[in-house]
Amino acid sequence: MQNSKLFTSGIMLAIVGVVLFSAKAVMVKLAYQYDTSTAHLLLFRMLFSLPFYIAIVCVKKTSQSIKIKSSDYLWLLFFGFIGYYLASYFDFLGLHYIKAGLERIILFIYPTLV
DSSP: OHHHHHHHHHHHHHHHHHHHHHHHHHHHHHHHTTOOOHHHHHHHHHHHHHHHHHHHHHHHHHTOOSOOOHHHHHHHHHHHIIIIIIHHHHHHHHTTTSOHHHHHHHHHHHHHHO
């Protein structure tokens, strides 16, 4: 019974995640109507997500069993900048030029093409 509830809640969280991820492009396109820059939209996105990341760090830090070196933090910063900031920046910047639906199709089909 417990496994079934976990499986169902996992499926529901995945569906909600896909819907919210897809809705992001529509929200960005709507925000661009108010003459907002890409950098400002990205700033607001990161500021709104920061409390969630801090909460995850606080929860996971108490159950951490391995020691993280300071050089690991530098790598995390580097790959966070490349993988999260630049990818999001180019994603938002691309929405200036193409429709939200086409952008989402390209984003979801990219792993298949690669």
